[in-house]
Amino acid sequence: MKMNRRNFIVTSAAVTGGLALGFDPFGKQVVRAQDGSPEITAWVVIQPNDRVVIRMARSEMGQGTITGLAQLVAEELECDWNKVTYEYPTPGTSLKRKRVWGDFSTGGSRGIRTSHEYVRQGGAAARVMLVQAAANQWKVPASECVTSNSVITHKPSGRKTTYGKVAEAAAKLEPPKDVKLKDPKEWKVIGKPVKRLDTVDKVNGKQVYGFDLKLPGMLNAAIKDCPVFGGKLKSFDAGRVSGLKGVKKVVPVGDSAVAVVAETWWQAKTALDQLPIQWDEGPNAKVSQESILATLKEGLGASQAFVGNQNGDIKAGLAKATKTVEATYFYPFLNHAPMEPMNATARYTPERCEVWVPTQDGEASFAALLAASGLPADKCDVYKINLGGGFGRRGAFQDYVTQAVQIAKQMPGVPVKLLWTREEDMLHGHYHPIMMAKLTGGLDASGNLVGLHVRLSGQSILAAVRPHIVEQQKGRDPLTFQGLADTGEHAFGYSIPNLLIDHAMRNTHVPPGFWRGVNINQNAVFMECFMDELAQAAGQDELEFRRKNMQGLPRNLGVLNAVAQRIGWGKPAPQGVYRGLAQMKAFNSFVAAAAEISVRDGNKVKVHRIVAATDPGYAVNPAQIERQVSGSFVYGLSALFMQENTVKDGRIVEDNFHTFPSMRIGQMPKVETIIIADGGPIWGGIGEPTICVAAPAVMNAFFKATGKRLRDVPLKNQGIELV
Amino acid sequence: MKWWIAAFSAFVSSAAASDTLPSPLTGVAGDPVAGKKIVLDRHVGLCLLCHSGPFPEEQFQGELAPSLAGVGSRLSAGQIRLRIVDASRVNPKTIMPPYFRTHALQRVAPAYRGKPVLSAQQIEDVVAFLVTLK
Numbered sequence: 001m002k003m004n005r006r007n008f009i010v011t012s013a014a015v016t017g018g019l020a021l022g023f024d025p026f027g028k029q030v031v032r033a034q035d036g037s038p039e040i041t042a043w044v045v046i047q048p049n050d051r052v053v054i055r056m057a058r059s060e061m062g063q064g065t066i067t068g069l070a071q072l073v074a075e076e077l078e079c080d081w082n083k084v085t086y087e088y089p090t091p092g093t094s095l096k097r098k099r100v101w102g103d104f105s106t107g108g109s110r111g112i113r114t115s116h117e118y119v120r121q122g123g124a125a126a127r128v129m130l131v132q133a134a135a136n137q138w139k140v141p142a143s144e145c146v147t148s149n150s151v152i153t154h155k156p157s158g159r160k161t162t163y164g165k166v167a168e169a170a171a172k173l174e175p176p177k178d179v180k181l182k183d184p185k186e187w188k189v190i191g192k193p194v195k196r197l198d199t200v201d202k203v204n205g206k207q208v209y210g211f212d213l214k215l216p217g218m219l220n221a222a223i224k225d226c227p228v229f230g231g232k233l234k235s236f237d238a239g240r241v242s243g244l245k246g247v248k249k250v251v252p253v254g255d256s257a258v259a260v261v262a263e264t265w266w267q268a269k270t271a272l273d274q275l276p277i278q279w280d281e282g283p284n285a286k287v288s289q290e291s292i293l294a295t296l297k298e299g300l301g302a303s304q305a306f307v308g309n310q311n312g313d314i315k316a317g318l319a320k321a322t323k324t325v326e327a328t329y330f331y332p333f334l335n336h337a338p339m340e341p342m343n344a345t346a347r348y349t350p351e352r353c354e355v356w357v358p359t360q361d362g363e364a365s366f367a368a369l370l371a372a373s374g375l376p377a378d379k380c381d382v383y384k385i386n387l388g389g390g391f392g393r394r395g396a397f398q399d400y401v402t403q404a405v406q407i408a409k410q411m412p413g414v415p416v417k418l419l420w421t422r423e424e425d426m427l428h429g430h431y432h433p434i435m436m437a438k439l440t441g442g443l444d445a446s447g448n449l450v451g452l453h454v455r456l457s458g459q460s461i462l463a464a465v466r467p468h469i470v471e472q473q474k475g476r477d478p479l480t481f482q483g484l485a486d487t488g489e490h491a492f493g494y495s496i497p498n499l500l501i502d503h504a505m506r507n508t509h510v511p512p513g514f515w516r517g518v519n520i521n522q523n524a525v526f527m528e529c530f531m532d533e534l535a536q537a538a539g540q541d542e543l544e545f546r547r548k549n550m551q552g553l554p555r556n557l558g559v560l561n562a563v564a565q566r567i568g569w570g571k572p573a574p575q576g577v578y579r580g581l582a583q584m585k586a587f588n589s590f591v592a593a594a595a596e597i598s599v600r601d602g603n604k605v606k607v608h609r610i611v612a613a614t615d616p617g618y619a620v621n622p623a624q625i626e627r628q629v630s631g632s633f634v635y636g637l638s639a640l641f642m643q644e645n646t647v648k649d650g651r652i653v654e655d656n657f658h659t660f661p662s663m664r665i666g667q668m669p670k671v672e673t674i675i676i677a678d679g680g681p682i683w684g685g686i687g688e689p690t691i692c693v694a695a696p697a698v699m700n701a702f703f704k705a706t707g708k709r710l711r712d713v714p715l716k717n718q719g720i721e722l723v
Numbered sequence: 724m725k726w727w728i729a730a731f732s733a734f735v736s737s738a739a740a741s742d743t744l745p746s747p748l749t750g751v752a753g754d755p756v757a758g759k760k761i762v763l764d765r766h767v768g769l770c771l772l773c774h775s776g777p778f779p780e781e782q783f784q785g786e787l788a789p790s791l792a793g794v795g796s797r798l799s800a801g802q803i804r805l806r807i808v809d810a811s812r813v814n815p816k817t818i819m820p821p822y823f824r825t826h827a828l829q830r831v832a833p834a835y836r837g838k839p840v841l842s843a844q845q846i847e848d849v850v851a852f853l854v855t856l857k
Contacts, residue, residue: 658830666766 030171038171040129042089042100043073043122050150050164052079054086056119057094057101058111059360060198061387061394062631063687064624065111067196069119071620072112075189076123076182078147079163086197091366092381104362107395107514109587109685112620116683117181124179126170133170134161184618184679191677193623198386209388210358211343215415218345219248220265221407222272223418225257225428226279228650229509232256234278241271250275251410253403261411265419284509285650292434292508292647299457299504300328300438306473308456308481309492309501317451317498321442325537327530329439330712331522333645334432334515335652337660340388341425342400346408347415348373353380355404358387360395368398372405391635392514396465397430423655430513431645431652433459437526442498447538449549451498454526456480460505461512461519477505482519482586483692484527489588489684490520494531495551510647516635520586520692525713528582528696532703542581542700543569555676556583559592559613562674566611567594577608580700582693589684590615590676593693595669599705604723605715607637607669610694615676616684622675625686630671632691638663640695641722644714667722743801744808748823748843753851761841761849762791768841768849773819777856788819795854804850807841822846 031039037047045053054073060066066086074081094101102118103110127147134152135142138159145154150163184190201207226232236258238250246267253259258277262268299305318324344357346369353373359365365382373380382401387394404418420428435458442451460477463470470477480503482490492501515521535545543564550557560583564570573579576598583592596609612629619625642661646653654660699710702720712718747753761768763781770776775784776791794803805812810819821828822840841849 656830658832661832 030168038167040126040167040170041122041175042097043119044077044126046126046130046163046167046170048164048167050080050083050162052077052084052150052163054084055089055101056086057089057104057362058115059088059104059106059358059362059384059387059390061106061358061360061390063111063628064196064621065106065687066198067194068112068620068624069115070197071189071192071194072116072119073123075187076120076179077127078149080150081189081194083150084197088362088384090381090383091362092377094363095366095377105364105395106360106390107392108518109589109687109689111687113588113616113683113685116618116620120181121179124181125175128176128179129170129173130163130166132173133166137161137166137169190618190620191622193621196624207386209340210345210356210385211340211388211417211419213345213356213385213417215345215347215356215417218415218417219261219263219411220268221259221261221404221416221418222265222268223253223257223259223403223407223420223424224272224275224277225253225424226281227427227652228279228281228285229511230284231279231281231650233258234280236278237276241275244271244274247271249411251407253406257403259403259407259418261407261416265417269421281650287509287650288648289646292510293436295506295508296434296436296457299506300436300455302457302504305455305502305504306476306480307500307502308476308478309484309486310499311486311496312451312498314451314453314498314500318440318442318453320444320450322445323443323537325439325441325443325530325534327439327533327709327711329437329522329526329529331435331525332432332713333434333510333647333652334639334643335426335429335645335654335660336389336391336393336513336515337426337429337657337662338387338389338391338393341420341422342393342428343417343419344400344404345415345417346401346404347413348405348408349412350375351379353405353408354383355381355401356383356385357401357404358385358390358394359398359401360387360390360392361398364395364398365401368401369405372402373409391516392518393430395514397513399428422657426645426655426660427652429645429652430465430511432515432521432639433461433512433519434508434510435459435519435522437522439526439530441530441534441537443534443538447540447545449496449534449538449545452496452500454484454501454530456501456503456523456526457506458503459507459510459512460503461514463505463507464512465514475505477503480505480519481523483523483584489586491585493553493556493583493585493590494546494549495553496549508647509650510652516632517586517688517691520584520689521636521639521695522713524582524584524692525696525699528584528693529699529709529711532580532700533709536703541570546581546583555590555615556585556592558676559583559590559615559674562613562676563592563594563611566613566672566674567596567609569594578701578705580697580702580704582696582700584689584692586689586692587685587687588616588682589686589689591690591693593690593697595694595697595701597698597701597705599702600723602706602708603718603720605641605698605702605720606723607667607698609670609672610697611672611674612690612693613674613676614684614686614690615678616686616689617677617680618683619675619677622677625675626671626673628686629673629690632688633671633694634663634668636691636694637667637669637698637722640698640713641715641720644717663722742805742813743799744805745799745801747847747850748804748808749847751844751847753844753847753849755848755852755855757845758848758850758852761845762852767845770849791853791856793856795856800850800854803853804846807846807849 246263773785773788808823809821
């Protein structure tokens with residue numbers, strides 16, 4: 001068979017989809033990969049040629065988690081890194097094997113930090129079994145054998161063998177119960193900037209994304225959902241397009257959408273454009289940006305609010321103040337807008353339903369498939385495909401899987417690929433929640449901060465997405481306080497004597513979602529810009545003022561000091577260049593940024609340089625951390641300067657990249673990354689935390705440059721351009 | 724809309740059927756050296772996104788459109804000019820963007836509305852260069 005980009009995915013999906021259970025009459029049951037190679041542990045398959053296939057439940061979407069996780073396994077396995085490849089187990093297989101691979105969810109910057117222990121154990125157990133198999137063969141104690149780069153050596157005799165040669169025998173052994181993991185001081189692969197496992201396939205085009213998947217006999221679907229959230233499909237006139245070339249069927253999807261299925265996607269899309277559709281837009285069609293903003297403004301002064309963090313007595317603290325500072329900030333709705341629009345391919349028969357999908361959470365896709373198909377789990381499976389961007393859109397939200405199965409059910413036996421248009425993707429996102437904040441700070445005569453009230457007013461993600469958590473918290477959404485919380489992975493980074501941070505929950509009909517960094521993006525803008533406002537009102541240096549309010553927060557202080565020192569805080573900047581700072585704790589990592597900008601004509605901002613420090617405790621692949629941090633600033637700065645979704649007549653206005661632009665390469669600042677990894681009991685995340693400090697650092701530098709304080713995101717609404 | 728763009732829109736309409744736009748867009752003769760720069764510059768003309776050409780030093784040339792090699796033998800200056808100004812006048816299904824049309828475009832970002840991709844003089848420079856590719 002000629003191997004090309006198209007049929008590659010069919011065969012590789014079949015490989016990753018099938019882990020055959022082989023029965024060996026002389027030993028334990030050996031699990032085999034599709035090519036017959038034995039599985040040592042669930043994480044490790046070793047082929048006779050010594051190639052190591054590491055299996056991971058998390059999804060790769062550019063962030064590098066697969067390479068990092070494979071490094072963790074390879075470290076304990078002591079295998080030759082150059083022989084490592086990876087594959088995804090399917091959620092269906094995992095379920096049958098009592099979820100042996102753990103959580104599939106790839107979000108919340110959790111890929112490494114919540115699975116490092118069990119994946120390392122999977123690698124360590126496999127190594128013990130391989131060594132035991134060699135020792136059994138040589139009839140020597142396993143303790144006399146050492147391993148390095150996939151080679152086992154019996155030290156006293158000098159005999160050698162390879163993992164590939166003993167894999168069959170090792171697979172028949174019982175896995176050890178308790179395996180001791182290496183001391184971090186012994187790490188050889190963890191902490192090294194090894195090359196990513198997926199680069200070659202991306203560069204040579206072998207990597208297939210969901211939206212270029214092709215299955216034999218596959219048809220293509222284009223879909224339109226009611227443009228007003230909450231609206232319904234009333235009727236459509238299929239007869240008007242059913243005669244068009246290639247069109248196979250026009251089908252309702254759920255109660256709010258309609259799809260055209262055709263031979264090619266373009267035929268489906270152009271037919272859908274011509275299809276007369278009647279919507280029942282419902283009462284939400286009356287909602288506008290103005291009505292939403294009015295609700296949020298009301299929340300800023302509302303008497304009732306959910307408390308996220310408090311100490312001391314805020315009223316008494318503010319009453320003592322000789323000077324009070326007050327400011328109101330705003331952060332908008334934002335679509336994830338990944339380069340690859342939402343898509344999923346489904347094939348349904350009453351006996352079996354399968355879905356191929358780029359997903360951040362294979363198990364969430366599986367759950368959506370089960371609900372939409374109505375079939376039991378043992379008749380279904382999901383084949384994961386690497387993502388052309390996720391950023392939080394493709395984890396908890398599986399609307400495209402539900403739709404693909406609903407369409408496939410109306411065409412049994414035929415694989416149907418559903419691909420959203422960019423417009424559909426822009427109008428039916430799960431948007432960064434809209435939020436305002438009013439901050440009130442009190443300073444005493446010596447310029448000490450004696451009280452701070454942060455009132456958040458806006459949308460809750462969890463109320464819409466995880467209502468049971470909000471119910472447990474008596475209506476409060478704890479996630480709203482990311483970076484401002486009293487304790488935990490998003491604990492507040494200041495020690496302020498009288499403090500109240502509360503949230504007037506003002507939900508809208510626009511569905512909210514987890515947008516890269518989630519609520520730290522706006523909370524860092526609110527808090528870190530306001531810290532500058534307070535320092536300036538107190539007549540103090542912004543760095544010194546922060547330091548005074550960071551008692552007992554050594555790791556927050558560590559990253560702040562690191563960026564201040566590297567940017568040259570306190571020393572003169574180049575002519576016309578101004579600096580700003582920000583710090584926060586997010587996803588168990590401590591992050592800070594210092595920006596250098598210049599401003600021309602009062603509104604043209606050039607960001608020259610951002611120094612960004614991240615302290616995750618452990619750095620599995622420092623090169624990947626640098627790329628993650630730089631990449632996050634593309635998103636963070638695009639959002640700061642130029643992106644916003646607004647609502648008119650109940651629907652989203654910005655429907656493509658001409659009105660929802662991204663920064664260009666020439667606008668990208670130089671990013672200098674500082675990684676602090678001194679160990680400790682808790683591992684921090686990387687994917688999201690550092691994004692949040694770029695925006696406030698730039699906004700603070702803008703004030704230094706112009707004397708004008710920016711409080712509304714995006715800055716384009718104030719005529720400010722990124723150049 | 725600037726007067727000259729409006730004027731040329733009308734002018735192009737009248738010339739459309741003839742497959743050529745013989746009159747230069749400006750009174751200043753095109754500069755082939757400047758034209759070559761525009762053709763090769765990925766931030767200005769971006770011609771090599773779709774076209775390839777006799778530019779061995781340039782990496783990653785396009786493969787969506789005809790090679791520019793020999794374009795000066797195949798087409799006259801007027802024919803080249805019309806194709807740059809608005810290739811859809813020659814082929815309504817072309818994917819080549821109109822470099823001098825500002826109306827009836829789709830999804831133009833606010834910052835670019837009402838502005839042609841290249842100025843009249845830049846187009847004259849490009850024409851002056853392309854006719855030399857014999």
